[in-house]
Amino acid sequence: MLDKLQLNIKIGFFLAYRQIRGSSFWTTSLIVFVMILTFLNLVVVSGILVGLIEGSIAAWHNQYTGDIMISNLESKDYIENSLSIISLLHTIDDIQYFSARFNKGGTLEANYKTKKENEKPNIASAQIIGIDPFAEDRLTGLSSHIVEGSYLAPGDYDKVLIGYFLLKQYLPVDSPGFTTLNNVGVGSNIRITVNGITREVTVKGILKSKVDNVSMGLYMIDSQAKGLIGRQDNNFSQIAIKLKDGVDPAKVKKELLLRGIDKNAKVQTYVDAQPKFLKDIISTFAMLGNGLSSIGLVVASITIFIVIFINAITRRKFIGILKGIGINGQAIEISYILQSMFYAFLGSVIGLFIVYLILVPLFLAYPINFPFSDGILVAPAGETLIRVALLVLSTVIAGYIPARMIVRKNTLDSILGRN
Amino acid sequence: MIETRNLVKTFRDGDVETKVLKGIDFRAENGQFIVIMGRSGSGKSTFLYQMSLLDEPTSGQIIIDGRNTHDMSAEEKILFRLTQCGYVFQDYALLPELTALENVVLPLLMQNVKNKNAYATAKEALTKVGLSHRFNNVPSHLSGGEQQRVSIARAIAHKPKILFADEPTANLDNESSKAIIAIFKELHKEGQTIIMVTHEDQYAIMAEKIIKLDDGKIVSEIKN
Numbered sequence: 001m002l003d004k005l006q007l008n009i010k011i012g013f014f015l016a017y018r019q020i021r022g023s024s025f026w027t028t029s030l031i032v033f034v035m036i037l038t039f040l041n042l043v044v045v046s047g048i049l050v051g052l053i054e055g056s057i058a059a060w061h062n063q064y065t066g067d068i069m070i071s072n073l074e075s076k077d078y079i080e081n082s083l084s085i086i087s088l089l090h091t092i093d094d095i096q097y098f099s100a101r102f103n104k105g106g107t108l109e110a111n112y113k114t115k116k117e118n119e120k121p122n123i124a125s126a127q128i129i130g131i132d133p134f135a136e137d138r139l140t141g142l143s144s145h146i147v148e149g150s151y152l153a154p155g156d157y158d159k160v161l162i163g164y165f166l167l168k169q170y171l172p173v174d175s176p177g178f179t180t181l182n183n184v185g186v187g188s189n190i191r192i193t194v195n196g197i198t199r200e201v202t203v204k205g206i207l208k209s210k211v212d213n214v215s216m217g218l219y220m221i222d223s224q225a226k227g228l229i230g231r232q233d234n235n236f237s238q239i240a241i242k243l244k245d246g247v248d249p250a251k252v253k254k255e256l257l258l259r260g261i262d263k264n265a266k267v268q269t270y271v272d273a274q275p276k277f278l279k280d281i282i283s284t285f286a287m288l289g290n291g292l293s294s295i296g297l298v299v300a301s302i303t304i305f306i307v308i309f310i311n312a313i314t315r316r317k318f319i320g321i322l323k324g325i326g327i328n329g330q331a332i333e334i335s336y337i338l339q340s341m342f343y344a345f346l347g348s349v350i351g352l353f354i355v356y357l358i359l360v361p362l363f364l365a366y367p368i369n370f371p372f373s374d375g376i377l378v379a380p381a382g383e384t385l386i387r388v389a390l391l392v393l394s395t396v397i398a399g400y401i402p403a404r405m406i407v408r409k410n411t412l413d414s415i416l417g418r419n
Numbered sequence: 420m421i422e423t424r425n426l427v428k429t430f431r432d433g434d435v436e437t438k439v440l441k442g443i444d445f446r447a448e449n450g451q452f453i454v455i456m457g458r459s460g461s462g463k464s465t466f467l468y469q470m471s472l473l474d475e476p477t478s479g480q481i482i483i484d485g486r487n488t489h490d491m492s493a494e495e496k497i498l499f500r501l502t503q504c505g506y507v508f509q510d511y512a513l514l515p516e517l518t519a520l521e522n523v524v525l526p527l528l529m530q531n532v533k534n535k536n537a538y539a540t541a542k543e544a545l546t547k548v549g550l551s552h553r554f555n556n557v558p559s560h561l562s563g564g565e566q567q568r569v570s571i572a573r574a575i576a577h578k579p580k581i582l583f584a585d586e587p588t589a590n591l592d593n594e595s596s597k598a599i600i601a602i603f604k605e606l607h608k609e610g611q612t613i614i615m616v617t618h619e620d621q622y623a624i625m626a627e628k629i630i631k632l633d634d635g636k637i638v639s640e641i642k643n
Contacts, residue, residue: 011529014521022516022557321512324473325573326501327529412474415512 004328011327012334019335020342028343034303035347035391036354041296042387043355046289047377051363053282056373059210060278061270063140066098066240067249068256069273070265077104078235080264085239088259094247099139102130102222103237104229106194108166110181113189124166124179126218128194130225139242142207145214149186149205152221159204160190161219167206192218194229210373239265297390301398304340309402312336316406320414329407333400340399341392348388355379420449420612421470421581426479428465428635439465441635442479447614447628449580452607454623455616457632463616464585466632470614471504471583472496484580501529505574507584511566513558519545519569520554523576530577544576545569548602564595571602575611582606584615588622600625 020028061067072079079085082100089095104127111122133152137143142161143151152161164170168180184190188203201220209215226232243252249269256267312319322332360377367374406414413419428440439462447453457463468474470481472488481488483503491499506512513522520541527537545554548568558566567587574582584603588596600622607613607627615626623629624643631639 007529007531011525014525014528018514018516018521318514321508321514323497324500324512325506325526326497326499326504327525328497331529412468415473415508 005330008328008331008334011331012338015322015332015335016338016342020339031303031307031343032346032350035300035343035395036351038296038300038303039348039351039387039391040354042293042391043351043379043384044359044377045292045296046286047355047379048363048368048375049285049289050282051378052368052370052373052375053278053285054373054378055367055370055375056210057274057278057282058376059373060274063142063145063209063211064213064240065268065270065273066139067243067247067270068241068253069268069270070239070241070256070261071268072237073264073266078231078233078237079239080235082235082239085261085265088256088261089239089241092252092255094243094252094255096242096244097135097138098239098241099131099135100222100236101136101238101240102128102225102229102231104128104194106192106218106229108162108181108218109191109193110184110188112191122179122182124181126163126166126216127213128192128225128229129217129219130222130229131219132222136219139240140214142214142219145207145209146205147208149203151205152219154221156204156221157224158199158201159220160192160201161205161207162190162203163215163217164206164208165212165215166218170206170208192228197228197230199224199228210371212372293387297394300344300391301394304343304395304398305402307343308336308340308399309405311339312402312406316409316414317417319406320409320411320416323407323411324415332407333403336399336403337396340395344392344395348391352384352388355384420447420484421614422446422480422482423470424480424482426466426469426481427477428462428469428474429477439635440469440476443632443635443637445470445630445637447581447612450607450610450612451628452603452613452626453615453628453630454626455614455630455632456618456620456623458618461632462635463632467583467585467614467616471506471581472500473506501526502577503580505577505579505582507567507570507574507582507587509586509589511558511563511570511590513566513569513573515558518555518557519550519561519565519572522558522569523573526573527577532577540576541572544572547575548572549598562595563591564598567591567595567599568602571599575606580612582611582613584613586616586618588617588619596622 070079070085086100089098106126106128107123108126109121109123115121133154137151146161147164152159166180167184168182171180173180181190184203186203186206189200190203192199192201207214207219226234243249253267253269261267319332323329356379360379363377367376423443423445426440426443427438430437430439443466455463455466469476488496517525520538523541523544524537527540532540542554545551548571550565550568550572553561553565558569561569588599591599603613603615604625617623627643629641629643630637
């Protein structure tokens with residue numbers, strides 16, 4: 001039985017190879033082109049949908065949370081014993097560096113100097129974030145997000161960086177629940193009020209980022225922020241940690257938990273710290289991508305079906321002759337299956353080159369500028385190989401069915417061209 | 420060696436029934452060269468197709484070497500055609516994308532003959548029909564006579580018990596036809612059983628026995 005199958009595969013290969021060799025270059029190119037497009041549709045559509053969110057996640061990871069985020073417990077708005085935690089962080093080899101932040105909600109006011117008595121104050125709510133400018137920039141590259149003005153220096157007292165979502169010229173939204181500051185730019189003075197304490201500061205720079213916490217935050221140096229938010233005890237609200245390359249964040253998180261940090265703070269890897277809506281969108285987009293890809297797969301299957309059907313029906317006489325001189329029907333069917341596989345395989349291989357050598361590097365270099373992320377193309381090798389297998393499998397079936405239909409026809413009718 | 424008993428073939432088109440073969444009794448011995456003749460529509464090609472197992476008769480028996488072919492499965496018939504029969508068709512029936520050598524070697528490979536031996540045998544068969552210089556030509560680069568010789572080489576390469584030929588010279592000019600018939604005579608001289616359908620008297624007289632068909636029946640059997 002196995003020997004017979006082996007022989008039929010050998011003969012099928014003999015016929016398929018010669019049929020492809022003898023076919024028109026342009027016809028073969030067209031079929032392969034359809035396969036390439038199908039492959040790209042399979043990989044790129046879902047890859048971009050997922051990449052859109054992955055871009056957002058990467059932004060959160062690189063621009064805000066770091067690899068590990070230590071933050072206050074729900075019951076407190078600061079991390080108790082922050083200084084001893086920081087001492088502990090210095091002892092862990094896997095940690096490259098970290099940035100500790102003070103963080104508290106406050107109100108910003110713009111028109112307090114010019115406003116008339118009965119005029120509405122121009123205020124906006126913001127997170128006041130106190131940072132060590134050097135440590136924060138090293139961890140999140142915050143200075144690279146300055147679009148106007150300049151970055152904070154360590155001694156920049158009464159100077160702030162303001163997120164562009166808080167400024168009307170960048171976000172002209174007029175919503176009752178969300179207000180922005182009007183006519184505020186670099187050099188403008190604004191008033192910050194936190195817990196009843198008010199300070200006047202000057203805008204030194206404007207930040208533009210795809211991470212909401214940055215775009216809606218107000219950054220100032222930590223020594224001033226702790227006074228403003230009343231944290232003279234040096235207890236921070238967040239500590240973002242960057243690990244050495246290749247270190248698993250889960251491993252360091254475990255180590256931190258073993259050291260009992262969880263008594264005073266919440267420890268999360270950057271994956272844990274992702275907002276839930278991002279995780280939900282990823283699964284929804286992945287599903288959507290798969291749905292769209294499936295349509296592509298059906299189109300490819302129908303294309304191959306038509307190609308093989310037309311090929312087989314125009315070669316019906318020769319199929320009849322093959323059967324007439326004693327060539328096994330299974331060998332003839334295998335020859336068509338191998339041709340379908342050839343088209344799908346060649347299309348996939350070229351598609352793989354296009355995806356991994358052109359599109360992925362291109363999207364990394366020039367991400368798609370979405371409002372909330374820099375969209376990249378996500379094409380994990382494992383999933384891509386599954387898609388290649390799926391494409392090959394569907395074309396094999398699409399090639400087999402018409403071949404079988406023609407091979408099953410009466411031998412003599414096929415030879416004589418009778419219906 | 421090959422015998423038909425009361426062979427009937429009827430074609431049905433809706434309610435219309437056409438009886439093409441009306442009970443043919445026929446016998447051919449090993450090594451004989453038999454020609455089947457008859458006017459158009461007499462049933463000579465249909466008769467050949469039944470004997471060569473390319474078609475299934477409506478009733479009657481075909482016995483080859485004592486075995487009733489009616490008892491064979493479809494698979495056995497394919498194998499029988501592959502190993503015991505050779506076919507030469509009027510329109511050559513070569514595969515257009517295969518070279519002359521590949522057309523001839525294909526049935527040998529299907530018989531699981533080792534590649535080296537199969538190609539050597541195919542070359543030998545092509546040389547025998549005078550095409551040693553045309554191994555690598557595809558059919559479209561060969562003349563009609565050369566294509567028919569490739570077809571003969573394919574039919575005889577595996578040394579079949581019976582060679583069936585359906586109007587092998589009908590599409591050829593006089594010179595090519597003579598060359599084809601000369602090959603048939605040579606094969607017959609070597610002991611090959613040949614059953615050939617033709618309507619050309621000049622070639623029919625070269626056979627040992629001429630069977631004439633009319634209206635689905637054998638009307639005469641002439642021994643040369």
